[in-house]
Amino acid sequence: MSETHGYDVVIEWTGNYGSGTDSYRSFSRAHEVLAAGKPPIAASSDPAFRGDPARWNPEELLVASVAQCHMLWYLHLCAVGGVNVFDYEDRAHGVMTMDESGGGGQITEVTLRPEVTVTDASMAEKAHALHGDVHSVCFIARSVNFPIRHSPSIRVQ
Structure with missing residues (x-):
């Protein structure tokens, strides 16, 4: 079961x-x-x-969920894959496209832009590649019907 x-x-x-x-x-x-x-x-x-700009909106929360899930799985894959991540920050961006009728819309893409710092230059290539593996295990990415793009940058501490 x-x-x-x-x-x-x-x-x-x-x-x-x-x-x-x-x-x-x-x-x-x-x-x-x-x-x-x-x-x-x-x-x-x-x-x-007509929303309050000082409060979170559902679209922001959806983009945040995508970015959070990606980060958490990425850190897991790095930990089990021998990549020591020292710092991680993502400036994620989502796009909502409105229907031509003006009455509805949907999130049509999210771009993740993680900035990752690893502790050794020998880990940089694998650190970059592991971003591509996250989509197959991230609970949120597997649940949405829009593309999630990755534009990572890897730095060495």
């Missing part, structure tokens, strides 16, 4: 100004993402859709 894992979150809308969704402009998109034992994530919609 296959092993499964469950993930429970609560999304709590906090943007009722008093008249609910009486009109498109009568409510805030503010909400909180909650999970047991964790601090809330203040969220909203993208500012282009």
Whole structure:
């Protein structure tokens, strides 16, 4: 039997100004993402859709999930593959393309730009190559229907 894992979150809308969704402009998109034992994530919609720019939006959280999963699997593959990573930072970028009707859209690509520092020059080539192996094991990458591109840079400490 296959092993499964469950993930429970609560999304709590906090943007009722008093008249609910009486009109498109009568409510805030503010909400909180909650999970047991964790601090809330203040969220909203993208500012282009009347959201609060000071709060996380679902599109940013999706791009962050892709980048996090890639990093965690990459670090695992490096650890078991003999590549000693000293530092890792990714400036990921996602693109949402709107439908021509203007009513919907979807994430059409994510580009990961990890900057990895390894402890020895002899590890640089393998460190670069391991980015290509992550897609086959990353839970999030295997779950989405858009391309995830990688543009890594490898430095030696």
